[in-house]
Amino acid sequence: MISLPRGWRRWSLWGLLVVLVASLLVTLVWLAGRYEADQAQAKMERDAADAASDINAALTRNVQSLRALHAGEPTLADWKQQAQFLLQEHREIVRLEWRDQAATGTLGAVDTPFRQPVFDRLGRTNALPDVQHACSAARRVSAPAYAPSSFVQQPDGLGLEVMEMCMPVGGASSEAGYLVATYSLPGMLSELIGKSVMRGQEASFNEPDGTRLAIYGMAQHGKRAFVGQQLLDLQGNTLVLRMTSWRDAPDVFPNVLTALLTLMSIALVTVMLLLGKDIRRRTRAERELADALAFRKAMEDSLVTGLRARDLHGRISYVNPAFCQMVGFSMGELLASGIPAPYWPPELVDEYQQRQAIRFNGNLPPREGFESVFMHKDGSRFPVLIIEAPLINAQGQQTGWMSAILDVSEQRRVEELSRTSQERLQATARLATVGEMASLLSHELNQPLAAIASYATGSRNLLQGHSPADPILADMETAMQRIAEQAERAGKVIKSVHDFVRRRDQARETVEPQALLQAIMPLVALQARKLSVQVHTRVEAGLPMALCDRTMVEQVLLNLARNGMQAIQATPAHSMGGESRLDLAIRSGASDKLVRWLEFSVQDTGSGIPDEVAPKLFTPFFTTKAEGMGLGLSLCRTVVEQHGGILVFEPAPGGGTIFRFTLPASPISDSTGKLPESPHGTVT
Amino acid sequence: MERSLDATVFIVDDDAGVREALAWLLRTRRLLSESFDSADAFEAMLSRGFEPRTPGCVLMDVRMPGTSGLAQFEKLLARGWDKLLPVIFLTGHADVSTAVAAVKRGAFDFCEKPFSDNALVDRVVQALDLSNEALSQRLQQGRLALLLAELTERERDVMRLVTQGLPNKLIADQLNISVRTVEVHRARVFDKMNVKSAVDLANLLRNQ
Numbered sequence: 050m051i052s053l054p055r056g057w058r059r060w061s062l063w064g065l066l067v068v069l070v071a072s073l074l075v076t077l078v079w080l081a082g083r084y085e086a087d088q089a090q091a092k093m094e095r096d097a098a099d100a101a102s103d104i105n106a107a108l109t110r111n112v113q114s115l116r117a118l119h120a121g122e123p124t125l126a127d128w129k130q131q132a133q134f135l136l137q138e139h140r141e142i143v144r145l146e147w148r149d150q151a152a153t154g155t156l157g158a159v160d161t162p163f164r165q166p167v168f169d170r171l172g173r174t175n176a177l178p179d180v181q182h183a184c185s186a187a188r189r190v191s192a193p194a195y196a197p198s199s200f201v202q203q204p205d206g207l208g209l210e211v212m213e214m215c216m217p218v219g220g221a222s223s224e225a226g227y228l229v230a231t232y233s234l235p236g237m238l239s240e241l242i243g244k245s246v247m248r249g250q251e252a253s254f255n256e257p258d259g260t261r262l263a264i265y266g267m268a269q270h271g272k273r274a275f276v277g278q279q280l281l282d283l284q285g286n287t288l289v290l291r292m293t294s295w296r297d298a299p300d301v302f303p304n305v306l307t308a309l310l311t312l313m314s315i316a317l318v319t320v321m322l323l324l325g326k327d328i329r330r331r332t333r334a335e336r337e338l339a340d341a342l343a344f345r346k347a348m349e350d351s352l353v354t355g356l357r358a359r360d361l362h363g364r365i366s367y368v369n370p371a372f373c374q375m376v377g378f379s380m381g382e383l384l385a386s387g388i389p390a391p392y393w394p395p396e397l398v399d400e401y402q403q404r405q406a407i408r409f410n411g412n413l414p415p416r417e418g419f420e421s422v423f424m425h426k427d428g429s430r431f432p433v434l435i436i437e438a439p440l441i442n443a444q445g446q447q448t449g450w451m452s453a454i455l456d457v458s459e460q461r462r463v464e465e466l467s468r469t470s471q472e473r474l475q476a477t478a479r480l481a482t483v484g485e486m487a488s489l490l491s492h493e494l495n496q497p498l499a500a501i502a503s504y505a506t507g508s509r510n511l512l513q514g515h516s517p518a519d520p521i522l523a524d525m526e527t528a529m530q531r532i533a534e535q536a537e538r539a540g541k542v543i544k545s546v547h548d549f550v551r552r553r554d555q556a557r558e559t560v561e562p563q564a565l566l567q568a569i570m571p572l573v574a575l576q577a578r579k580l581s582v583q584v585h586t587r588v589e590a591g592l593p594m595a596l597c598d599r600t601m602v603e604q605v606l607l608n609l610a611r612n613g614m615q616a617i618q619a620t621p622a623h624s625m626g627g628e629s630r631l632d633l634a635i636r637s638g639a640s641d642k643l644v645r646w647l648e649f650s651v652q653d654t655g656s657g658i659p660d661e662v663a664p665k666l667f668t669p670f671f672t673t674k675a676e677g678m679g680l681g682l683s684l685c686r687t688v689v690e691q692h693g694g695i696l697v698f699e700p701a702p703g704g705g706t707i708f709r710f711t712l713p714a715s716p717i718s719d720s721t722g723k724l725p726e727s728p729h730g731t732v733t
Numbered sequence: 734m735e736r737s738l739d740a741t742v743f744i745v746d747d748d749a750g751v752r753e754a755l756a757w758l759l760r761t762r763r764l765l766s767e768s769f770d771s772a773d774a775f776e777a778m779l780s781r782g783f784e785p786r787t788p789g790c791v792l793m794d795v796r797m798p799g800t801s802g803l804a805q806f807e808k809l810l811a812r813g814w815d816k817l818l819p820v821i822f823l824t825g826h827a828d829v830s831t832a833v834a835a836v837k838r839g840a841f842d843f844c845e846k847p848f849s850d851n852a853l854v855d856r857v858v859q860a861l862d863l864s865n866e867a868l869s870q871r872l873q874q875g876r877l878a879l880l881l882a883e884l885t886e887r888e889r890d891v892m893r894l895v896t897q898g899l900p901n902k903l904i905a906d907q908l909n910i911s912v913r914t915v916e917v918h919r920a921r922v923f924d925k926m927n928v929k930s931a932v933d934l935a936n937l938l939r940n941q
Contacts (some may be wrong), residue, residue, distance in 0.1 A: 158817055492796060492825040497845035499823070500754035507754075510761035533849060540847040668798065690801065693834050 074308040081304040086275075089296065091252075093277030097292040100242045100252055101279035104290065107241035108283070111139060112216065115228055118145075119218040125157045131440050132159035139250045141236035143167050144621045146229040152184040152215070153177070156226060167211060167231060172210070176213065180638045183225045183285050184215040191217065195286040198234060198254075198262055210234040210254075210262045212286060234263035234288075246292075254281075255289040262288070270636075272296075307311045338352070339496050343473075355433075355454035356442055363388050363405050366449060375433075375709045377426030394424040408437070408450065431458040467571050474572060474607060477600045485684040489669045492659070499544075500538045505533035557692075559594040559715040562647055567605065569607045573631075576611065580618050582629045589636040593714040595647050601688045602712065606633070607650040607681075616655025616706065623654075630654055638711050646694070647712040652707040657700050666698070740788040740861045742766040745775045745805070746823065747797045751846075757791060760766040762854050764861075772805035780806075785817040788868055790841065791859035792821050792853075803835055804858055815839045816867040819860040821853075877937065883925050891918040892926075896935045 075627075088327035118131050125147070132145045136159060144167055155173075160166035179196040187194035193216035200208050212232045219225030238252045242265075251266035259271040277292040349356060355372030359365055368383045376383075376392040383391070388405075389398040401421075408414065418436035425431060434455040442448045508529040512522055566586050577584045595602070610631060617629045631653050638648030658666065665671045667686050672679035682696075689696040702708045742759055744766050746752050752768045759766045769775040772793070791809070795802040806820055819841035824832040832843035841860045844853050858906065884892065887908075894904045905912045928934045 360793040461832075472779050487779040488825070492828075495825045495846040496748040496751050500748075502847040502849060503754035506854075507761040510758075510851070537849045540845075544845075581922035650734070664798075689784075690803065690828075691830050693803075695801075695804065 064356055070312065073658065074305075074312060077308045077311065078301060078304040081307065082301070085274075089275045089294070090277075093275045093292055093294055094279075095277070095563065095610070096246050096250065096280040096294075097277030097290060099246050100292060101281050101290050103243050103246065104241045104281060106355070107141075108214075111142070111230070112214075113232055114139070115145070116218065117217065119228065119651060122219070129157055129159050133223070139311050141208075141232055141240040142230050143233045143236065144229075144231040144591075147218075148184070148215075148227040150179075150226050150227055152181045152227050152229075157194040165204055167201055167203070167209060167233075171202050172494070174202070175199075176211075180213050180229055183213060183392070185216045187227070190284065192284060197286050198288070212237075212288075214344070235265055238263055238265035249294065251295070253293065254292045255291050257287060257289055258665060259289075269324060281483065328633055349683075355456070357452045357454060358449055358451040361409060361705050363409065375425075375431075376423055377456065392423045392424060392425070396429055397422060413439075418453075418455075423454075424676060425642075430618075433457060434463055441624040470568065471572055471575075473600075473713070474569065474603065478607070480603055481601060481684055481688075482678065482680050483606050485669075485680045485687060486678075489546045489680075489683070489688065491547045494543050495540060498540050502533050502536040502540075502550045505529045505536065509533070511520055533534070544695045556598065558597050558598050558599055559596055562592050562595050562649075563588045565597075565599065565602055565606060565649075566633055567633065568603050569610065572607060573610045573614075573633075576614055577631065580614055580623075582614050582617050582623075582631055583634065584631045587634040590633075592637055592647060593645060595712050596715040597712050602692075604649070605685045605688050605710065606649065608685050612681065613651050613653030613655065613706070613708075616653050620654070620656045628654060640714075644693075646711045646714065647714050648709055648711050650709045652701050652705060654701075654703065657704060658698065658706050663698075667696075740765065740865070742857055742861070743775060743789060743793075744768045744789045744803070745772055745791060745793040745797075747771060747794060751794075751823075753766070758854060759857065762851070762858075764857065765852070772800040772802060776805060776808060779812075785814060785864075788861045788865040789817070790819045790821065790857060790864055792823060792857065793823045795822050795831055795835075795843075803831060806835055806838070806840060810839060817871070819863050821856055821860055826940070833840055859934070870932065880926050885921065888918050888922050888925070891915060892922045895919060895922070895931050896938055898931070 070726050073365035091639050092584075114135060118128060118135065123131065128147060136142055136145060140161065140163055143161045143164065144158060146158040148154065149156055176196070177198055179199065181192045193214050196213040196215065198210050198212040200210050210233075212234060214230045214232060215227050216230075217225070233478045234254050238254065242252055247266055251264065253264040254262040256262060275294045275296065279290045279292075281288040281290045319727065349369040350371075352369060352371050352418060355375045356367070356369040357365060357372050358367035364387060365383050368380055370380075373380050377385075378391055389402065393401050401678075414437040416436075418434045421433055421435055422430050423433050434457050435452050436455075437450050437452045440445045440449040440451045506529075509526055512529065563586075566588065570586070571585055576582075610633065617623050617631065620627070620629075623629045631651070634650045634652070636648055636650075638646035641644055664671060667682050668679075670679040670685045686696045689710045689712070692712050694713065696708065696710040698706055698708045716719045742764055744752050744755050746755070746768075747770055749770070756766045756768055768924045770777065775791075777792075793802040793805065802822055806822075809815060809820060820835075821841050822828075822832045822835055822843035823837060824843050824845055824892070829843075829845065832840075836843060841863065842856050844856065881889070890908060891904060894907060899907075901912050905915045908915070923929065923934065926934055926937065928937060
């Protein structure tokens with residue numbers, strides 16, 4: 050099937066619906082009209098039946114009244130008098146006759162007082178055969194019988210349809226005969242039928258063949274006639290009683306009204322259903338919207354990034370709580386503020402306005418953001434990183450700018466701190482290296498000087514044993530004394546140089562062991578990241594404070610850690626992605642009565658120290674590195690030994706090397722408490 | 734104090750020049766010396782059944798390859814020979830603090846290189862005197878122990894009370910013996926300990 054265009058199909062559906070509704074309405078109206086007609090027809094049938102039964106009952110009653118005329122063998126005069134009374138009461142009867150036994154002669158007759166005698170004009174004879182025939186029938190069945198109706202000309206020129214009834218009276222006596230009552234058919238209709246039945250209707254007697262015999266009633270003639278027929282079956286005669294009611298065709302208007310009402314009800318119910326559905330949908334949509342809004346709000350509130358929206362004139366149209374917190378102004382203050390914004394430092398307002406002008410001329414800011422300085426409400430400045438993007442509305446037009454603002458002051462501070470600590474450590478490292486160099490030089494020079502001084506002194510000792518009279522020997526002794534003096538002078542020069550380099554006081558201080566590790570961790574971590582080495586630190590709980598020259602010990606740790614990482618880097622397993630880890634650990638070492646020791650260890654996963662290198666490891670200027678001076682480990686040992694500790698190394702269980710060194714712990718608050726001072730106490 | 738002729742100075746230094754110079758200097762003062770090029774060599778000699786029977790002292794460099802002077806000193810301390818073999822450390826300027834710490838631990842002294850005049854030799858002589866004294870004290874203690882071993886239980890009790898300065902009568906009361914018996918014991922103690930009076934006895938025992 051070829052699918053119709055979507056719009057067309059929808060319209061055809063609507064058309065079908067209209068047609069259906071229209072046909073429904075027409076059917077409704079038609080059915081209503083038919084129902085009304087049916088009701089009217091049924092009423093007519095009922096009325097006709099009522100009328101027929103009324104007539105039958107009245108005729109029966111009349112028969113009894115008429116029979117009463119002949120009760121008690123009345124004289125003719127009496128009869129006539131009685132008949133007069135009766136005729137006054139029964140207007141439908143126009144004439145009563147007492148006929149003889151053969152029904153041919155009349156014993157007496159009384160006409161109704163309400164009209165001229167019926168048979169005055171034409172005489173009685175015309176109707177007589179019918180009467181006689183009826184009488185004989187009545188005699189036969191011993192009950193009243195009716196003659197066929199006949200039209201009787203009247204003196205006034207009109208005619209009257211009458212029907213005669215004959216009933217035998219007087220039993221078997223001589224006076225017996227027939228009582229003939231002449232009924233006027235119009236009179237029957239007007240008198241015998243109940244008034245209530247007749248209201249607004251027309252009643253007529255008809256022949257079975259449809260010939261109308263009499264009519265009564267006055268119905269307005271409308272467009273449509275409702276007819277009810279009933280057969281009036283009398284002895285000897287049969288009449289059709291027809292009731293006619295003229296009325297207009299059932300009114301369409303009320304039916305249409307009903308239909309419209311129905312239609313409107315349907316429409317109303319439909320609309321209500323639709324409305325209900327719509328309300329439900331709307332409620333759901335509202336709830337979803339509220340949820341979405343709450344979600345958005347929670348998201349905005351949870352951000353630590355400040356959000357700020359500005360319109361095209363630079364006025365703030367939205368800020369989130371993080372931004373308010375950042376600058377210290379409330380949301381209301383910010384929304385009410387104009388240009389310059391309250392968080393612009395006054396000295397930078399011009400620059401910012403220029404920047405804003407550039408921005409609003411449509412120049413996109415750098416995608417990675419730009420740095421700026423904002424001012425807190427309390428006047429303090431702080432650096433921020435701003436990332437700006439155009440704000441586009443649903444119609445695709447730019448309505449402003451949306452900015453994400455990051456407070457980078459903490460980051461700056463950390464960077465600064467890290468840089469200064471790095472610089473400090475490096476400066477100390479340089480100084481320590483120079484110091485170590487001086488120390489080594491002085492040691493190396495002092496050895497021959499010591500020998501020279503010894504020989505000079507020894508020579509003088511020998512010369513003193515001889516006679517001082519010999520002038521050569523005296524001169525020699527003086528020379529020996531000078532040699533000793535010059536050697537001593539050289540020693541003093543070396544000492545002064547050494548002291549100058551080492552003028553830093555080797556001040557011992559108490560320091561938390563883990564603080565020593567923490568001081569070097571930034572630098573170690575930096576290098577570890579570069580070499581992708583994992584650094585683990587483990588510090589035993591409840592360690593005493595260390596008593597040491599903090600900066601020098603940090604140098605030792607740093608040197609050992611760097612050596613370890615370089616050893617790892619040189620391992621083939623490292624470049625192939627094997628495990629590379631550096632373990633820095635502090636635990637309490639062996640302690641005796643006099644002093645408690647802290648043991649520091651630095652363990653790497655390098656390839657270990659070759660046997661031929663191990664004995665020369667601490668020798669000054671011995672190095673395995675291309676750019677090393679060979680002073681690192683020598684310096685480490687000097688520092689450790691200056692603290693009274695020892696520095697040793699051994700192969701690590703899983704390959705690699707462990708360097709261990711000991712430092713004295715602070716003796717304070719010791720339970721023994723008897724030590725007057727530390728055996729390795731403060732020395733300058 | 735007269736020094737025995739077999740006093741020995743042990744020189745421990747990795748620098749051959751210094752070793753020889755020191756040995757020569759000591760010889761000019763008529764002192765015998767024995768040189769070692771490392772602490773390990775010195776330790777090896779010590780552990781080969783060496784027993785300090787003659788006065789001696791050690792001149793040791795602080796900084797040496799292998800076992801450091803300080804570590805070697807700890808080993809001497811562990812043997813309890815810090816008095817029998819006093820140690821004088823030879824230091825450069827860099828190791829002064831180490832040497833000072835060592836002196837606090839019981840080293841005899843330290844001397845900065847280069848040495849001047851006879852100061853070092855004088856300190857060596859003093860160290861040898863200390864060693865000699867410690868040796869003779871140890872000797873005397875050995876002798877005293879022998880004397881004490883000869884005393885009976887009762888004589889030892891009497892001697893203890895005598896040195897506390899108690900008269901015979903009180904000693905008799907305390908030990909529940911007669912004064913006469915106390916006098917006998919007392920005379921025998923004096924005889925065995927080779928002293929003339931209670932004061933001499935107290936002096937002898939004080940050094941114990």
